[in-house]
Amino acid sequence: MTFPELQTDRLHLVEVTMEHAQGIFENFSNPAVLQYYGMDPMTELAQAEKLVEHFRNSFLTSHSIRWAMIQKEDNRFAGTIGLNNLSKGMKRAEVGFEIHPDFWRTGMTSEALKSVLDYSFSELGLHRLGAVTFLDNVASINLLKKHGFVQEGILRSYLFQNGQSHDARVFSVLKNQ
Template sequence: MKIDILFSESPVFETERLILRKLSMNDLDDYYEFASDPIVSVSTLWNKHETIEDTKDYLQKVMDKYDSKQAFRWGIIYKPSNKLIGRTGLMNWDVMHSRAEIGFALASQYWNKDIISEATKEVVSYGFEKLELNRIEGRCNYKNAGSARVMEKLGMKLEGILREQLKIKGTFMDQRLYSILKSDFVGKFNEGSSIG
């Protein structure tokens, strides 16, 4: 696993509708706009951002994790409006076992438009082709059908249910665990797909 490449390149991806680039403090206002929507965080460990300071604190943590090479989050820019509408990224990696986890969030008005799938395909492709990952995992709240659908569109397979794995908003919640292996990726995406 070549994680140093990620931080030396800080890759930017462009798709038909999106530009993905490293999150920065310049994203403060746009990030606050979607992170302060209570619908966006209802199935997540994080709470909606009540103030712009909450967003500033979050983005500082993103910068700190970038500096310490613990996680990389791309801002998702919607090209028609040139506006940041979400994020996707890689985190929780295990260099010894060439494994990482994906995570994403998106402004609610852009749900059900295949935007997260379009963005995160680029991250998955980069993870396998450049970082030499062998396995990428993803988890979501058992009741979060939208996130589950995204992972299935990415070719990830449901491995099982992690019973009451996380305490979300005061309640222990089951999580769905998905994964895609490099061998799955080669078979699924290298046969005429536009991924990459």
């Protein structure tokens, strides 16, 4: 199974591999990055390596696709973006992403999201993409709305982080919406 590489003006979207483990660790050990992610920070590189393996296995079993966002200019790892809970039969998936603070407010996540949306609808033939955010994750909410996502409702106690449950907003965008 060949991994689908995507391109934007400033990014290569490639398969997450062990060469990205250090960048993943830097993102997933950073409390600012994880503030609205729904997991506790990583404490050792081995956790990032295990996540890389999980991304690969989930791709091979057609459950998800996770891309590393690599800046073309300097080949720097910015973060990841991907499709979770991928169901080609039901023509749906959920999109998720995280990006290092050095790349916040640069438009790179927006570029990557547009590319993933285009690929999902045109190449995978999906009809619906969903997304889940913390209630007050304004940056992600605005990004999703910019790309046509509509809030469908609130999921009560849907996310668990820092020893407590959190409500979440659920969004979706439909093909040809």
